[in-house]
Amino acid sequence: MSSRLSISRRSLSSLPLSVQFMLKALTQPFKRTQQYPSCSLLSLPRELRDQIFKYLLPVHTYASTAVPFQPPGNSGFLFFYGTPPPTELLLINHQIGNEIRDHFFRTTTFQIGDLTPYHESFHFDPVYKKLRASERLSQVRSLQVRFHLAQMVLMDPANPTTATDLGADGLGICIRSVEGRAWHLARTLSNRARALRTLTIVWEDDFGEDDEDWKLKMRVLVPIAKLVKADVRFHCFKDQYNRRQTELERGWKRVSRT
Numbered sequence: 001m002s003s004r005l006s007i008s009r010r011s012l013s014s015l016p017l018s019v020q021f022m023l024k025a026l027t028q029p030f031k032r033t034q035q036y037p038s039c040s041l042l043s044l045p046r047e048l049r050d051q052i053f054k055y056l057l058p059v060h061t062y063a064s065t066a067v068p069f070q071p072p073g074n075s076g077f078l079f080f081y082g083t084p085p086p087t088e089l090l091l092i093n094h095q096i097g098n099e100i101r102d103h104f105f106r107t108t109t110f111q112i113g114d115l116t117p118y119h120e121s122f123h124f125d126p127v128y129k130k131l132r133a134s135e136r137l138s139q140v141r142s143l144q145v146r147f148h149l150a151q152m153v154l155m156d157p158a159n160p161t162t163a164t165d166l167g168a169d170g171l172g173i174c175i176r177s178v179e180g181r182a183w184h185l186a187r188t189l190s191n192r193a194r195a196l197r198t199l200t201i202v203w204e205d206d207f208g209e210d211d212e213d214w215k216l217k218m219r220v221l222v223p224i225a226k227l228v229k230a231d232v233r234f235h236c237f238k239d240q241y242n243r244r245q246t247e248l249e250r251g252w253k254r255v256s257r258t
Contacts, residue, residue, distance in 0.1 A: 076131035082108030117177035186223035
């Protein structure tokens, strides 16, 4: 199959002029003469091909994408921030198809099911069975997961709109539930996510900021620290940024050393 890249006029016009010129040059036939030798996408260095792929598959981030892409429910992923490669690019030839897939997984962040104390019927993937069975998890480089320490909890599947207050020992109950699910996630990532480089934890916390509370809260991060071999980053939910971001980073350093 030809290694030349074909692209529609509409999609070509949306690219920067420099990339339009490069792609036109790659797709136009050349006369095989000494002055103008044949040129194909595979004749370029891999670094230049990656630059072309970057324009064909724009990278999106948590902050810049209002509506992320949603894969099938059985994929193990809630959604992802990236541009799925179109079939016509994957079918150029075997090598280019593999390079485009590799570029997609290197530049795309995948969101997985939340860690909350809710009843398992309210979870997308309660113990991460779907994620564990995913054929794509081994290729993913960047994952994002939300840790929600919730005080008002959905507990009754027959009453999905009514939340229950966890009461006086609310934080302890919440931590035990989230910590258990965190072990399931950590084991799944340790065994299956062999290419994982970055894990972003989006932290949402309904409880106070007492120092003793923070020591207890850090228990939910212990499974990640012990089993996941990736760069862990934190993003505090909405208005909880300043102090909680600092406390999270301090707490992570402590549990990472134990």
